[in-house]
């Protein structure tokens with residue numbers, strides 16, 4: 332730790348937090364203005380303090396959290412390489428401290444990528460099932476069904492000219508060996524090239540301690556979204572970070588992870604709801620997610636109620652012989668109409684719930 336910075340921090344902590352932040356915000360605004368003329372505008376980025384020394388950092392619709400201690404920084408998801416590169420520069424200038432731990436919520440590419448930026452100083456921690464999720468399938472694995480239709484020359488792999496949709500957009504992250512084609516194994520594994528595997532894994536619970544502060548990783552059990560999901564619980568300040576399977580002030584993603592081969596699939600609503608109940612039983616004063624707003628336990632409970640109320644209404648619709656389209660038109664979930672993505676994802680949520688209940 333830079334001793335000058337440490338003294339500054341002790342003598343004038345609020346200036347460190349807000350004064351520098353304002354200066355940085357001004358510089359960033361100036362840079363953003365300059366970039367607008369020449370480059371495409373990137374995702375919105377910000378850092379806000381949500382508890383003493385606990386911060387939430389934003390990359391567009393994705394968020395992570397980090398805790399600043401006297402001995403370094405404990406970061407949760409690194410999100411992606413571009414964001415982590417930006418974040419590292421912010422952490423260096425604001426705190427002059429290295430990231431000592433990266434605590435993964437789960438292995439998915441859009442949250443777990445980018446940790447390589449912190450590899451020189453950080454240890455990586457995640458649930459033990461992350462190892463299997465990141466492993467390359469056998470070399471003779473064939474292209475998954477959603478990629479087979481793109482393989483126009485029928486050679487069993489996707490050239491860059493063939494890859495479209497998600498495969499095209501994230502071609503380099505699929506192409507683990509960087510040989511210019513996505514083979515069946517790479518397509519099946521996912522866009523995971525920038526995910527640094529955890530060097531420290533755990534099964535049920537693990538406590539990480541740094542600079543006198545403790546952070547707990549708690550496995551949610553296997554459920555709809557993935558089998559390697561951790562709740563990240565900060566003890567002081569008391570806060571949890573939860574990603575994708577709970578969002579605060581935001582309706583669930585699309586079809587509730589049903590019929591999405593990148594997640595664990597369907598039929599696991601009960602285990603999902605049980606995991607949310609487990610999260611409700613933990614001790615914390617604030618909660619934030621990889622998406623959505625910052626809130627508290629009542630927002631976690633509200634998210635469970637959303638799923639339960641939708642399940643009840645869809646079950647009633649099925650019993651009354653209604654079509655999916657009827658239910659998408661009539662199940663309005665009005666108490667939640669101010670949540671993020673309500674307008675775009677509510678009908679998809681009804682579809683996912685319908686698919687789960689008729690299975």
Ligand SMILES: [Zn+2]
Pocket residue numbers: 437439556574575
């Ligand atoms: Zn995910």
